Amino acid sequence: MRITVSLIKADIGAIGGHTAPSAEVLAIVRERIQKAKGSLLIDAHVGHTGDDLAFLMTHTHGADDPRVHQLAWDTFLAATEKAKGQGLYGAGQDLLRDAFSGNVRGMGPGSAEIEFDERPSEALMTLVADKCGPGAFNLPLYLAFADPMYSPGLLLSEGLHDGFTFHIMDMDHTEGDRLIVLEAPERLYDIAALLRDTNRYAIESIWSRKYPTEQAAAVGTTRLRNIAGRYVGKDDPPAIIRTQKMFPATEEFGPAFGVGAFVGGDTRGSHNLPLMPVPMNTPASTFFCVPMVSALGFSMHDGILTEPIDLFADPFWAHVRDRVAAKAIEMRKQGFFEPATLPFSELEYGGIVVRLGKLEKEFSIRDGSGDGKAAPIGAPAGVEDPD
């Protein structure tokens, strides 16, 4: 059976800051999504990671189906109404357009979708992140799909031995998003050269090379600031990953996420902290909004999902979280000094950008020191401090 799996998420407001949606908001969302089961949708699961609501939906309508996207959009709108009524912080903050135009992409919510012929034992994993940029999964997915030091299936399984094809999005090109397709292992160093920059490049999808029509992973690559033209919140990527058999085993992703790699995000979207694997429905952390990711494992038959297994909830992950917390505490000790703070080009809140611009006129060129090639600091003319 050909099935589409759609994962659509948005932050439409949270309690007491950027923490988690309210129970009332979740109830409205669950009711609306559940109501579509048996008609538009085959099955669905609703949850949240930090302040991000996420809808996992199975259906037969293909990716980018306007009705499925409209359901998600309308549900976010209804949730926003409740969020506003409760005075939730940042109510509707990820809904950046007024009129629905057939697809949530480019409107604020993040989405990841995969269409495939269901295997007899279809295993899949969903990832929902909070307080981080769209390249937050670059390192763990690179390790799981391209590095035999982390992914022994690349050596041990004929299904994986040919490697995987990486579709990588350049999210910060002046002419718009652009895609490059590179095959691992032949182009491994080129893939690494791009993925190291998690603020600009992000994996958009990964495909089997032995079975080229089989998509292994889909990752949301929306940059909210490219839609709004200014900082409005972190991108918090969602991802769907098929596992087992021709793909890495579910447990082969564990050590890759156990690294707790530093990613951009957290407080004011302007810092680097390690990505912490957390159980589902975890509120954002009051420790500087450390970036977090949850992972749910599902089996599926005829589009019907089992109950989820909370993949970062077993006892082992408490130890990983302790280590990640220690990394985060060490990094925060150096306060605003880079790399604890993101580089200037990535600073999202306008205050410091505008302030540096104002300092421009106080600088004077030192005689004989160069040809003036350094770019001016500060915001371009006309950019105002949003605060």
Ligand SMILES: [Mg+2]
């Ligand atoms: Mg968020």
